[in-house]
Amino acid sequence: MLDAVDRTTAGERIIASKAAPRGLLPMEARGLTLAISGKRLVDAVDLDLNANSITMIMGPNGAGKSLLIRLLHGMITPTSGSITWSGEQLNEGMRRRQAMVFQRPVLLRRSVAANVDFVLSLRGPTDKAKRDHILEHVGLLEHAKQPARLLSGGEQQRLALARALALEPDVLFLDEPTASLDPASVLRIEQIVSSAHASGTKIIFITHDFGQAKRLAGDIVLMHRGGVLEHTPAEKFFEKPQTAKGADFLAGRIVL
Numbered sequence: 240m241l242d243a244v245d246r247t248t249a250g251e252r253i254i255a256s257k258a259a260p261r262g263l264l265p266m267e268a269r270g271l272t273l274a275i276s277g278k279r280l281v282d283a284v285d286l287d288l289n290a291n292s293i294t295m296i297m298g299p300n301g302a303g304k305s306l307l308i309r310l311l312h313g314m315i316t317p318t319s320g321s322i323t324w325s326g327e328q329l330n331e332g333m334r335r336r337q338a339m340v341f342q343r344p345v346l347l348r349r350s351v352a353a354n355v356d357f358v359l360s361l362r363g364p365t366d367k368a369k370r371d372h373i374l375e376h377v378g379l380l381e382h383a384k385q386p387a388r389l390l391s392g393g394e395q396q397r398l399a400l401a402r403a404l405a406l407e408p409d410v411l412f413l414d415e416p417t418a419s420l421d422p423a424s425v426l427r428i429e430q431i432v433s434s435a436h437a438s439g440t441k442i443i444f445i446t447h448d449f450g451q452a453k454r455l456a457g458d459i460v461l462m463h464r465g466g467v468l469e470h471t472p473a474e475k476f477f478e479k480p481q482t483a484k485g486a487d488f489l490a491g492r493i494v495l
C-alpha cells in the first residue's frame with residue numbers, strides 16, 4: 240500500500256476533512272445476473288464488500304468486470320438478483336454518493352477549472368476556493384485556465400479523478416483508469432486514489448496490472464466468465480490463490 244500523498248497540501252486537507260470511514264457499506268450482491276441475447280454475461284454473482292478497503296477486480300478480458308461495477312453502481316439494471324448498500328436496495332440517492340472514473344476520461348470541452356466547477360455546481364453554489372483546492376490536490380492548479388482537451392492523457396485522467404472527488408463520493412469505482420498511462424502518471428493516479436481511500440472513500444478498482452494490485456489492493460475479486468472465482472485478501476491472494484484457476488491466472492498461464 241502506498242502512503243497517502245502529502246497531507247499538508249491544502250487540497251489534501253479539503254478531501255481528508257470528512258470523518259473516515261464513512262459510507263454505504265456493506266454492499267451485498269446476491270445472484271446478480273445480467274443476460275443479453277440469452278447470454279449470461281454476469282452470472283449469479285454473490286459478493287460482499289464489508290471493509291473500507293481498496294477492492295481490486297481482476298480477471299481475463301471479457302470476464303465481466305466492467306459490467307459488474309456498472310451493475311453495482313446502478314448504471315445498468317440486472318436481469319435478476321439484488322444489490323443492497325448498507326442494507327437497502329440500490330437507489331438514486333445512493334448513486335449520487337458514488338462516482339465512476341473510466342479508462343478514457345470523460346471531460347467537458349471547457350477549461351480545466353470549468354470541468355470541476357460544473358461538478359461542484361451540481362451540489363451547490365460554485366466555490367472557487369474549493370475548486371482550486373481540488374485542482375491543487377491532483378496537481379492541475381497551474382493548468383486551471385487551459386482547455387481540458389489540451390491536457391496530456393495522464394493529466395486528463397487526473398482531471399477526471401478531480402471531477403469524481405469533487406462529488407465527495409462514499410464509493411469510487413475506477414475502470415482501468417491507468418491502462419494507457421506511463422509509470423509516472425500511474426503513480427500519481429495511485430497516490431490520489433490512496434489518499435481518497437485514506438480519507439474514507441471505498442475504492443472499487445479494475446486492473447490488469449499485478450504490480451498495481453500489489454501496491455494498492457486490500458482485497459482481490461477475481462472474475463472469470465461472468466462469475467466471481469474468488470474474493471480473497473490481497474496478501475493471501477498473492478501468496479496462494481484459493482482456486483486452481485486463480486493460481487493459473489497469477490502465474491500468467493492462460494485461463495480459459
Ligand SMILES: Nc1ncnc2c1ncn2[C@@H]1O[C@H](COP(=O)(O)OP(=O)(O)OP(=O)(O)O)[C@@H](O)[C@H]1O
Nearest residue numbers: 275280298299300301302303304305306307447462
Ligand atoms: N452491451 C453489451 N452487449 C452484448 N455484450 C456485451 C455488452 N457489454 C459487454 N458485453 C460482453 O460481455 C462480456 C463482459 O464484458 P466486460 O466489459 O464486463 O468485460 P471485462 O472483464 O471488463 O473485460 P476487459 O478486461 O476486456 O475490459 C464481454 O464478452 C463483452 O463482449
